[in-house]
Amino acid sequence: MYKVLLVSVGHFFDSTAEIPSIFKRAGCIVDIFCSEKSWLKSNKFYDNWIEASEEEESFKYELADYVKKNPDKYNWILLLDEFTLKLMNNFIGDDQFLFEKLLPITKIENREVLSSKIGMSKACSRYNITTPRFINYSEDLSLDFIAQNLDFPILLKEDFSFSGLGVQYCANINEFKSCLEKVLNRTNLVLQEFIEGEDIGVEALFYEGQLVSYNCATIISYMGGKFSFTTRRAYYQDANLAKELKKLGESFGISGFGSIQYIYHKERNLYYLIETDLRSNSWMPYSKFTGKDIADGVKQIVNGKIIGDFSETTPLNKKIEIAIFDRDIRRCMKNKDLKGFILWGINYKGCWKFIPFYDTILFNRIFTKLYKDFFKIKY
Template sequence: MRVLIPDGESGHAIAVAQSLLLNEEVELYIMAQKKNPPSKFLKGCKAFKWIETTDEKSYLESILKFAFVHKVNIILPIDEASGKVFSQYKDYVEKFIPIIPLPELETFHLVTNKRLLAEFCIKNEIPVPMSWKLSEFNKELQVNDVQLFPTIIKPECGNGGKNIQLIKSKEEYLEIDFESLNKDFGDYFVQEFIEGYDIDMSVLCMNGQIKAYTIQKALLGRKSKFAAAAGIEFLENNELKKVVEKLMLQLCYSGIAHLDLRFDKKTNEYKLIEINSRFWGSLLGSTKAGVNFPYLCCKVRFNEEFEIPKYSKNRYFDIFSLLKRPYFFRDYNVKIKETNANFLFNGFLANAVNVFNRG
């Protein structure tokens, strides 16, 4: 099976590629809008091509031409931006080459907008934190300024915890100059801060039905309180799973997704925070646990039948985060096999380029 990754510049490209290459039947081809992305240097990459244009029509023509030359069987976009392009032009592209399952474009726009997603969930009785537009929150503040804090302000879009702030008091909120905030990821809104803990679910769906999943709870955080965890443990949680099953069915969702949820200690329920319609930072953890999401995306697209994979209830740590704080090796009794060290070694050159590029 010849798989083409069209967005090899993605920060998740190495993890996706290495997961795919665990299967001997896979031949990997990579394109990117950067000349020398780290993924280009993976030894399993059969061919690489730089995409010289950002015009959507030329972008797709360049990808299709490369795919024809190398007799590619399927296209596997990684990030949301490329996923949206292929979702929009799915009917055209699939006249020539299949694409892995993707959400409909309207669904893409809904789930990647945190405020619209919260409104959808409220309408469909999915537990979410209370949310307000800035104008609504300011009116609420005049009436009920005691129970509203701590609270969170965040942009409607974006990922990685960027531009999210925890506001502890009314005074702190009133000092914010919203006009000066970075608007690259949309307008800001306010969301209730949930006292509890983070827990996530990664899924592969087809028409709202879950075909594969893992559930993981944060063990080790990063410097940013709102960034993805550096250490996780895999577990089962039927209550959380039911929430996600209901939501995916209502969205009639197709494709992969990583759902961030938080357990609310006050209401004793799991509340959805956001959905990332792309591959995620702990993907190699899911792969090590026994669920190879990139490979399963291809199998689902080709209508290959398989049972929902079972996964190991193990732990997974990002070794770079541990090396920055080596005492965590001792505090968490981390074993090398619980990290991504084997993937870093196998893709040494690509990962070395990645580290160099990050400075």
């Protein structure tokens, strides 16, 4: 039977909690490599737990040692979060065996895209993938140079950041100076032109450079501002966007998950690639509600028969609204959104199906966290 090993170093990434269920739906044997407190362990869908250290320095040696001692035990090993990817990418160095076993790309020359906004932008230029104009900031750059090479507004992005953290919007050169003063570590900053358009979130599965499965969504609600993480989305299929994803997978040599963001500029009819994070996210398990379950993509990989037909485009009135329960409840708490609470309370559009009643382990951990968050709120 097809065996996978799912790996996460941090105990704070709740996005990993339901990923084992995807592989279980695909009929895989699922082992997890994480610490006792990890969210990856907070579910009932894994078969075996390999205990690992919480401490990053120990973790990387433990993982490398385990993989080298069990070279043929797993058909696929996936690193599920940003910190694990960055940790192992830096640690592996030139070790070809560990590169092939652990990293979600097949082209070693593209490893700079892993957990690096600068790396992603450079790779887009290399493969002629449409992305906003950018420059890498250094203390040597003058404000005049920045103004001459980028059109404001721009985004100031810290190279390693996630969920909208480390991203600042700068409307003009004076706001840029003000935003820059807030950055403690100015190494590897990206200055990227801000594109006005529709935000599109994408969850995709690739295998050896080939697009296997995807879902895309427009954003209904954010936790905070535009650059924070999302709590409600409307899902659909888009044949034109699928072409962009196929090119991305082939160019980078992606083999694993992709949590991807585009901006669609309607007047130019262009999809601008904004983020390419080659790891799982919290939305992926919800693909079972869209009719395009990522688990079906995993089944294709397991069976060695990737279909590769992405000709479907969903009519505008057929988009499927999905909410992540605990995220949206926190949004309601933060914004004192009484209407949002009521909609959850009355099971609006059948939203209770998004509450993990099907997994008592995950359910208990989510409600424990919500309970603690609720009583920390100051009114």
